[in-house]
Amino acid sequence: MQSAVEKLRKYRDENYRLHDEVIELWENSLSKRNLSSLGDEKWLILEQVFKSALHCSQESIASDCLEQLRKQFKSTSHRLSTLQAMYYESIDEYNKAEEIYSILLQNNETDPIIQKRKICLLKEQNKIHEAISELNSYLEIYQVDQEAWSELCDLYLSEHDYAKAAYCAEELILLNPHNHLSHERYASICYSQGDYEKARIYYFSTIKFNPNNIRALYGILLTSANIKSRTTIENNNKIIMEQILQKYKEIIPELLPFVDKALQNFLSS
């Protein structure tokens, strides 16, 4: 049981997304045991297993955990009410969930977590346009919420609105200027819009922050295949291509022939 507890702690602390494994650990090692010896950690574990159960559609495990939490914490507990609403979301009882969120917001208008859960409700009902609209309103207030900008970017991409997605990606770069992932994402959106020059610039800035970002290395070669040929580009291409092939040679030589052929095709077209 101890190793299960430690694993769950690690997944909680480091934000791992391994819901089916959490359920496995619960069913095999923890559900039939007396967890009182763990003290307060017991409640954190119950909450964690509850959320994973929702992800895995394990309704009975979820309601079992929720019951145990309810016995311990008053039903007026904000955190518990949120979990109850999440349970309703998972069984498609959206109205009941919305009721709870409205009550919670009455007590605390500016609670960002509840506001975001209301946006999730819209997304769950496939009301993407409303979700986008609400998320925009949210971001006018919470301008530095990276998770929200990222979600809005993804929502715009799912609607194929590259221009607005690019705007969100720009905000993410402003919030995280040294993060190679935000540069690479922006570059890929620019490429998808057809702005190859800008994409190239941002693929290069990605490399500056992480020379091993293979997407960016590939991206540089792709952009040059789409931009009118200039000598500086051709010289850069050779260097980048060498870097890519070298990595494959060292790490996974079995794939080298396919990469080599694919890149030759790009650079000769």
Next chain:
Amino acid sequence: MSEINALSFVKMFLHLAKYPELAVNGVLLSARTDSTNEEVDSSSYLHFVDCIPLFHGVLSLSPMLEIALSQIDAYCSTRNLTVAGYYHANEHYSDTNPNFTALRIMEKIKENNPNAVLFMIDNSLVDLNESDRFYNIFTLVDKNWKNVNDSHIVTDECRLVALSLLKRNQHRQLVDFDNHLDLISNDWRNPNINNELQSSSF
């Protein structure tokens, strides 16, 4: 007419199982026939023998798709295969509509193989409880999708093997092209899944 082998079926299935909360897509490979590829041939027979899972999450960005397809083309030419199918699962549980991305990718695949088909995943069928398959098959004719489920054959073995590998948590081992780009030591050909299949022969 088309048929799918256990390996392709299983890889598609495991990809869905690995990312239940996200949109996913991938391509399916069939044996290359000698007949001319220039026209749609309604009597052509597609035998899907392998599957390459592509991306999860955001499917609408084009650069990495181009990289993936070019490497897969190179791979196909060494094994006498061709990209003949594309599968697409939407993020939302009950959304079974092929979106703009699916349309664009299918059109691109059809440039090389006019007989290519779309495997549109139906999330409600994925538990394989009542159905032998978790998708509907469509051809694309002038931007219109036509359901061709009736001419697609799935053996019982596919379903049994898929559920068996899922039980053995093989979905955690599955590699898609996104995983490969995150860490190139992840092999997008998934040779280990092939081995798992051999060792669980029915």
